[in-house]
Amino acid sequence: MTPQQRSAVLSRAAALLESRAEEFSALITSESGVCRKETLREVSRAAGNLKVAAAEAERIRGESIPLPDGTRLAVTLPEPVGVVLGITPFNRPLNQVVVKAAPALAAGCPLLLKPSEKTPLTALAFAELLIEAGCAKDMLGVVTGEPGELGPLLASHPDVAMVTFTGSVATGHSVAALAAGKRQLLELGGNDPLFVLPDADLPHAARLAAGGACATAGQSCRGIKRIFVWEEVADEFTDLLSTEVAGKQAGDPRRSDTDLGPLISEEAALVVERRIADAVRDGARLVTGGERDGALVHPAVLDRVPADTELVREETFGPVAPVIRVRGADEAVRLSNSTAYGLQAGVLTRDSARFWDLAARLRVGAVNLGEGPHFDSPHIPFGGVKACGIGREGIRYAIAEMTVTKTVTLPGPYGTG
The missing domain is CATH 3.40.605.10 (Aldehyde Dehydrogenase; Chain A, domain 1)
Known part of the structure; x- marks a missing residue:
């Protein structure tokens, strides 16, 4: 042809x-x-x-x-x-x-x-x-x-x-x-981070994080899997995020008012349930959600998640928004780059110098300012580094x-x- x-x-x-x-x-x-x-x-x-x-x-x-x-x-x-x-x-x-x-x-x-x-x-x-x-x-x-x-x-x-x-x-x-x-x-696949800096619009950040973590019931390689939040705004951000996530309607995917349906199988849901429980055992605080009903996992927010727990060390295919508190850019970059993955990242800040510093140091295929790692377009390249x-x-x-x-x-x- x-x-x-x-x-x-x-x-x-x-x-x-x-x-x-x-x-x-x-x-x-x-x-x-x-x-x-x-x-x-x-x-x-x-x-x-x-x-x-x-x-x-x-x-x-x-x-x-x-x-x-x-x-x-x-x-x-x-x-x-x-x-x-x-x-x-x-x-x-x-x-x-x-x-x-x-x-x-x-x-x-x-x-x-x-x-x-x-x-x-x-x-x-x-x-x-x-x-x-x-x-x-x-x-x-x-x-x-x-x-x-x-x-x-x-x-x-x-x-x-x-x-x-x-x-x-x-x-x-x-x-x-x-x-x-x-x-x-x-x-x-990926283990994509969202960075919430102190000068970010926090209500917007919470909406973006909730959407990126819960889209496709969390079963997306470019979905938000880790949320690095600067310590000074972490309390306020986590409260806003929990409100956004708690408002997501989980249930029958055929209903027009449902925001997320079940995972692909009950086995997949059991993995997510176990990783949430293990993160709590390792010191995280479950703020909202996380209940499992068969293959359905209600969207969850966890705060103070240890960066080495399996929930965030590996790619978790489920509706989970894990907040990892950091004290600055050096710690955020080090933790972000510490996993085997490097697909996409999102950075929320009004400071262009801070953004370019992060963009230069992150080992990922794409960095999005003012957007989450789940941003996509058919006009741009998509792919990552490392694994x-x-x-x-x-x-x-x-x-x-x-x-x-x-x-x-x-x-x-x-x-x-």
Whole structure:
């Protein structure tokens, strides 16, 4: 397909998705438990990613390089890398598929999707929508089943040229080993901090922290997992945060007034419950929430959380807002950088010098001023450092990962070559 044809398919897919927003929202909610408020936003985000990919499909181009001696001219040609295997997680069953599929199709790569065994139905519905939008059937495949059986088969298959994976560090490392020698784009989670400095707008900070910690019931790699609060404002901030979090309605995800639904499984909820209890045992104070009802965990705020307790040392996939009190920037940076992760961070301050000091010292892939680590846009690169993975998502950047450069040289205009 020409770039113009790929663009047209992606544009039609975006329009079809927007016209079926309620249908896809209900499907995502039914198989993942994510509340209706959020699944409607997920459909909107997915459509936005498709629109950006449609525009970027027509902007893929190389460059001309006149050699310094004038004898030859080099021209670079971006070409599709080949078959892309996209392995996606359960937490955003539509948008995680779209951020793999849209750049692959924009780049002209055939795509093989392996969605989470916990949430395969949305991926299948989206694949049908892509076919309806004009995607050639031999450009797209979806394989469902247990990852332990399919992962080794697919990642090591000789016809797969590239693997793009989102999931846990342990699984990502297994996939990387199986796909040795292939192009890889791995997004392996995060433990994202929010920094609340003394001059921050505290009511705004509390609203932002509550939203970032509770979105998708806390099951987001870019959600707020640690809140570093300067000691002099910690009491006031924690009171405001507990009020915001206590006001979140947890329950039936199909209701329009529900803010967060259950976790993906009762086993996942048990892990969150245990980590909260362990943090309290280690010295944290449970301010509000934390009760478990099956797979549902009521959103929790903990204060004076020790920085080495498992709740904040590891990535916790649950609606928990842990406050870690610090005495200044040096301590905040040291504790933030002390974990294996470095995905994104948010900084709340009115002092630009303080912000740039933190931004320079934090070992993360992105730092957001006046926003949380959960800020995202299809126009910017997304990815981290350390255990967070390899490469960058974000439509234009993912397209670059999914192309290879061919160089052609020919006699130059100033010599015979």
